[in-house]
Amino acid sequence: MNFPFSAIVGQAQLQRALMLCAVDPSMGGVLIRGDKGTAKSTAARALADVLPQIDTVAGCAFNCGAGAVSEHCDACASGTPRQAPVPFVTLPLGATEDRVIGSVDLARALQGGQRVFQPGLLAAAHRGVLYIDEVNLLADHLVDVLLDVAAMGVNSVQREGLSIRHPARFTLVGTMNLEEGDLRPQLLDRFALMVEVAAPREKTVRSEVVRRRIAFEADPAAFSAAWDEQQQALHRQLAEAQRLLPQVTLDDAMLDLISHLCCEFDVASLRADIVMHKASRALAALDGRLHVTPADLRAAAELVLPHRRRRKPFEQPGLDRDRLDELMREASPPPPAQDDAGASEDGEQTPPEQQGEEQVFAAAPSAAAPRIVVESTAGSSSAGRRSEAMGASRGRVVRAVPDEQPTSIAIGATLLSAAMREPGHVQVTRADLHQQIRVGKSANLILFVVDASGSMAAQRRMEAVKGAVLALLTDAYQRRDTVAVIAFRGQSAQLLLAPTGSVERAEQGLSELPTGGRTPLPHALHLALDTLDKSAHRAPALMVLLTDGKANVPLAADGDAWRESLELAGQLAERGVPALVLDTESGYLRLGRAAQLAQTLGAECLTLEQLSADNLALTIRARLAPT
Incomplete structure (x- = not known):
């Protein structure tokens, strides 16, 4: 039993967005982003209970409507029309591609060949809601399927002797926590609306949330019955809105305003205009x-533009509401003339340095510059999630081939081969065995190890280092890699950011990085080894070390x-970890220890002068052997 939709507290915008997609399912769906424990899943699942019913045919697996019967549906020819709840289908993150798009009916194949x-x-979700919890963790091959179906409104299945097409139009509702990583831009644009949710900050609202949740868990039936009248009112409101929608008009002046807003907020996708x-109207x-x-x-x-206006990798999603209000006022009829005696006579703008902006660890500006390509010697040209590896142990199944000694049996193809060889009498022999052929994608882990000690505290150098890290993070963003950040200062090193696909969180962590103190370089390299060991089963790795090498805090009390540092660098080299060292030492007299570290690591070493603050464009292309 779902928590009543009308009993949700403090999430009015989220409820409104879900109701809009219920009024006009052709919009495309809702993406709900926010921290854990903010009623994202609760609201999405509760929507199903207030949706008006649809006309369908009893026993229809495709949810066919009157006059829109699928050619592959046997039930529609003899079934009787009926009213049915709107389908609400959950797509598990671990679902197989066969389960999502459909496959051969093995039972009928075994019985009659x-x-x-x-x-x-996808067929079950037609004319309904397809819900994905933690959609940003959905496997790439399933995302590809969703993109194809969302674009065409049709699911096309070409496999195992089948050639099937059936309608698959649904409202896509997804939830995600930005800490877990980002969505692919193509899928992000497919969500018509996006809502950012957060836990209420008012004590009375929070206590009411807890009170209602505890009451629901104690007696779900009684709690739901207490909210039945409000649920029915929402049900009637949505049904009436669906009836009115075809009659709602939007004049040309409003359409021009829509286009004006999209242009002013630098929205590239025309889908934004259509969805607005x-x-x-909804x-x-x-x-x-x-x-x-x-x-x-x-x-x-406020619902359509925030997730579409972002143009740069590290620009935070959202919408400038003051700017939106200003644009809306400009589009409104001008007010009566006013006496301008109160107009400001001072046209000067306040300098940025007097506006209270923080300048701690700010990024240096960068302009167009030659791109530096850093390659490891691991011997493979494959890198990033964009690189496919045929024959991977995990990934989407692209085909099945006969193999008398398969390591991963394609059960469907094997049984189908036996059934078609001798219909009505299925006996699997070794000649029927098939091997699954999978295509996997290998993500890279880029580990940044950043020296934040007092020896690096000069503001100009810190700005250049921050700019270098942002350039590297940009590359990670474009290639959909995983990023981790270690900072070391004072007496120890800290894993500032655990391996994550959210480069925005990495940038935020670096922005807040404090500086000063001693240089515990051995601690940082030891923590880097530990971090890489824990992530070795998931991804090939590249370590980027930013330091001047002036280590002065040993691991052992009486150590050097x-x-x-050199011993730990040697251990990293022995494990074959590709690395890049950015030497941040400056001044006339230099010790050159960063270069020695790079030599021990077997890594490329670049000086700070090669990464000048005014001329910065550095891209990593780490060529890692496939896992």
Whole structure:
């Protein structure tokens, strides 16, 4: 039993976004982003209980509607029309591709040797809701499937002698926590609306959330019964809005305003204009109106534009509401003329340095510059999630081939071979065995080890180092790699950011990195070894070390910090960890210890002068052997 949708506290915008997609399912869906424990999943699942029913046919596996019968549906020819709840289908992160798109019905193949299509989750979600919890963790091959189906509204299955096409139009609802990594841009754009949710900050609201949740867990049936009247009211509101929607009008002036807002916020996708048009009309219908108002457009913009306006890897998602209000005022009729005696006579702007901006560990500006390519000697040209590895132990199954000694049996192909060889009498022999052929993608881990000690505290050098890290993070973002950051200062090293796909969190962690103190370089290299060991089963790795090499805090009480650093660097080299050293030492007299570290690591060493603050463009292309 789901928590009642109407009983959710403090998430009005989230509820409104879900209701808009219920009013007009053609919009595309809702992405719900926020911290854990903020009612993301609760709200998404609760939506199913207030959705108006749909017309379908009893026993139909494709949720066919009247006049839209699938050619592959046997039930539609003889079934009787009926009212049914809107399908709400959950797509598990570990689902196989066969389960999602459909496959051969093995039972009928074994009984009569017939190739009959068994519908998958996409067929079950047609005309309903497809829900994905933690959508940003969905495997790439399933994301590819969703992109194809979302673009065409049709699921096409070409496998094992089958050639099937069936309609698959659904509302995609996904939840995610940004700490777990980002969504691929193509999939992100497919979500019509996006809502950022956070836990309430008011004590009374938080206590009411807890009170209702405890009451629901104690007696779900009684709690739901207490909210039945509000649930029915929402149900009727959505049904009436669906009825009104075709009659809602949006005039040309409003359409021009939509295009103006999208241009002003640098939105590249034309899907934003279309979705704002639909969302504005749905808002009017939900309020029982037949004409779209500027207030509808503004409310729609807050849901449609934030996840589409981001143009740079590290620009935080969101919308400048002050700028939105300004654009809406400019589009409104001008107010009556006012006396301008109170106008400011001082046209000067406040200098940035007087506006209270923090300048701690700021990034240096960079301009166009030659790109430096750093390659490891691991011997493979494959890197990043964009590189496919045929024959991987994990990944999507692309085909099945006959193999009398398979390491991973393709059960469907094996049974189908036996069934088709002798219909009605299935006996699997070694000649029927098939091997699964998979295509996997290998993600890289880029580990940044950053010296934040007092020997690096000069602001100009710190700005250049921060700029270098951002350039490297940009490359990681583009290649969808995993990033981790270790900072060392004072008496120890700290894993500032555990391995993550969220480079925005990495950038934020670096921005807040404190500086000063001694240089515990051995601690940092020891922590780097530990971090790489823990992630070795997941990804090939590249270590980027930013230091001047002036180690002065040993691991052992009576140890030699520099000797320990070289020993640990040797251990990293023995494990074949590709590395890059950025030498941040400056001044006339230099010890050259960073270069010695690089030699021990078997790594490339670049000086700070090669990464000047005014001329910075560094890209890593780490060629790692496939796992």
